[in-house]
Amino acid sequence: MTYTPGNIRGQTITDHAREGTQLRYDAKSFIIGEKRVFLNIASIHYFRMPRQEWREVLVKAKLAGMNCVDTYFAWNVHEPEEGKWDFSGDNDCGAFLDLCAELGLWVIARPGPFICAEWDFGGFPYWLKNKQNIQFRTDNEPYLRYVYRYFDQIVPIIRSRQSTKDGTVILVQVENEYGYLGDDASGLSYMNGLRDGLLERGIDVPLITCEGGLEGTIEGANFWSGADSHYGKLMRKQPDVPKLVTEFWTGWFEHWGAPAATQKTHDLYEKRMMECIRAGFDGISHYMFFGGTNFDGYGGRTVGSSDIYMVTSYDYDAPLSEYGRVTAKYRMAKKVSLFTQALGQFLLESEPMDSIGARCGEGVKLQGRHWNGQKLWFAESLKQEKEVFQVTLESGRTLPVSIKPGQIVPILDRIDICPGLKLTSGGFLIGNDRIGEVQTIILAGENGQCTHIVFEADQAIHYDNESQIPPHESSPDGRTLRLDVFNFQTPQRICLKVGEQRVEVIVLNGYMSDRAWRLQGDGVRWAFGWEDMDLEADGGVRAVSGSSACEPFLVGDWGLQRGEGRDHEGRMVRSAGNAIKPLLSPSLSEWKRKILNLHSLRGGELAERPRGFAELGLEFGYLIYNNEVECDRDQENILVLSAIQDSARLFVNGREQAMIRQVGAASTVMRLQKGSNKVQLLVQHMGSLNFSPNLGEEKGIFGPVYMDGSAACLRRDWNCGNEIVHLDEVHAEPFTSTLTRNFELMENDEAILVGALSNGLRINGQEVALDGYKDWFAYHAVDISGYVVKGSNTIEMPAARTPLNRLELLTYDRSRELRGWSAVSLEDAAEFAQDSASIEAGPSWYSSMFDLPAIPENVSPKLKLRMTGLSKGYLLLNGRNLGRYWQIGPQEDYKVPMAWLKEKGNELILFDEEGRNPDSVKLFYDDQSDRRWITLNKA
Structure with a gap:
């Protein structure tokens, strides 16, 4: 049934074909063309980097096995002042969508109008605050008038690039995380209006929501952990549609003065991804895959305590760093996405099953999926150490599986590799491709681990050279072959033949599997051993070699001899070794100072x-x-x-x-x-x-x-029955009664209570209205002047989460207003700036010039600015705002985009609130800037 405004209610929408690509879906997955597709989705925001970086970041996502990109559209970027629209340069979101299409990446478009994203005002333009009687994210006429005007601008850009119009936009999201606000009548009317507004403007691909459902849309879930619970919730609400993780939180944002948000390690990242796959999700959006930077003043502020302000970096501890560099998480995302590609049809067709048919010892939790006689087991270690566990499958087949603490390892149980050949193994399958005439199977494992492999075939299994085969055992009829293969630094390559079908098995250790790259064009090619890789706009492939202890090699039609490549001038070179003379960092000239008088x-x-x-x-x-x-x-x-x-x-x-x-x-x-x-x-x-x-x-x-006011901290000395408790301390047990505390006021005193309040707050027996308060906000400022009296006053508050970082009483006399x-x-005050000879100290501007030293063509440098010794302020580079800085952590270094630099005469300006000396400020290249890139082949 086609999705049009006339058949929204009460219909099951399955087919979204127009003159473009056919897009269908059912309970198991989206079907693009005639193929079920597991969506490996990279969340990337075009507005958090210069346009010149888009290709590099999108290519890195594609090389990590991502087949889809999701992006927000930031209204305040496109209409910074009322009626002044900007879709040019870095803000040309249409060009970003076109580049995704050029690279063969599907797109999930998330136009908002609210996007959150730790972006200022959730993407709304600041000037909306001044509109009379406006209320945000609700069925409010002044607000919606501007929302639909925004839709009139943004929707045509998305509409013309839908898959139904030969583009690659396959899904469009309605609003964002509305379920966190509730589902009252006004909210439902608001969401219905947004949905209809998209449809009326020509959106005809499926609509989705996240964290909050809406009739006529597919709801997804946003989370980091608890995949089974989220999957079950979606199944109960919409059993007949695909199940998407619309935001799988790869890391977390950081705010000024807080510790670095690096708590989600790459090993835990792998486990959480495997939990999603095990639960049955058919798409995972990695939020963020690349975070980028909050340039200008676009870093937002979020709930919690009163001053959780975003740092300028939006690195997010994501798979790709703020500088577009490969990280340990990137390698883990690539490994798991390759796994979903190798087992795509099975994962999307299979159903969950209990552990009947498989047994294991104590300390392992087994869950499985099955389809068409094939099974996939997920073995999760509950132990505190890495161990080799014995797992017995049906028919008494027992194999050893090495599992790290908390890790989830997939066990292939008679998985069809190609017609007539089944594979059983505890190795991590990252490749199963027909390359030329050879079925190529790639299995990954930990360094030094032994991978147990069993092939079962319709015909006898032969091998080319027995001396090159690791320890093995064949059945009497030759149709079963058991191998024990060690995961060495040098990959083991085993060549077999089943009937007329040639089969190659490549077994990699952890180092080499991290450096395995799958490239798909007219056919599939693989590259092994390269530290980093890039696809050039002309179709060429560039790479950076890894350790000299392992010779890189290629599989597939590269048109080259193994281990060879070409340098940037087209000469044939060997790829071993990547060190070059370190790049010379730009040198800042003497700082010129202007002090604000x-x-x-x-x-x-x-x-x-x-x-x-x-x-x-x-x-x-x-x-x-x-x-x-x-x-x-x-x-x-x-x-x-x-x-x-x-x-x-x-x-x-x-x-x-x-x-x-x-x-x-x-x-x-x-x-x-x-x-x-x-x-x-x-x-x-x-x-x-x-x-x-x-x-x-x-x-x-x-x-x-x-x-002439006063301030009193109210975090201590609360009465809880007969006990005195202090709310700046941790209390693990629930309080036995409502908390009470007294405070004194003078005549004519007005009062404000500010900090971590709780619903149910009462002053002198009257409940205080906390409009719009949510328990998870944990912060409020409320005028309690209408509730207090001269002399003694009593405050009552239900139990709150502890410790509280602020709970304060401010009092004042209105007659003392200043x-x-x-x-x-x-900007206007700059005319009052004077040089340091005429004034001693104060907030100051500093300016410095620098040239860009010569950069060899075969490197890819990334420049940073370290703000040692300064206080708080902002940065300008050649007139562009690099964002805020505040030297209270966790951010120490600030991104300087290479795209915004000139060869000569770059101007760096900083404003420092305390006027501190910037002599320790320096520019430097990141650690990966000195790597040498070679061209493996040219288009």
């Missing part, structure tokens, strides 16, 4: 209270808030900021007094002198919430500011 700064329209970034028409950057305070004596004062959503530095009379990290509402000590005082707050836009029930917060400082504020953007 805060004391002389003037400008900006006066207002009663500070105004935020969106109110002032600013997407990102810095604001400097200014006020004048008269004092009749020297004094210390508590300054209370009732609405602040970014870190800020307090300056009084041109000198820094405090760094304010707490947001929502905050306080700081301010020291004033007798007479006139110039009070200034330097605020950097650190990213709008990208995932929250409360999207659209104003940024900067945008509420009243009060003098009025008369102006605000100046840092």
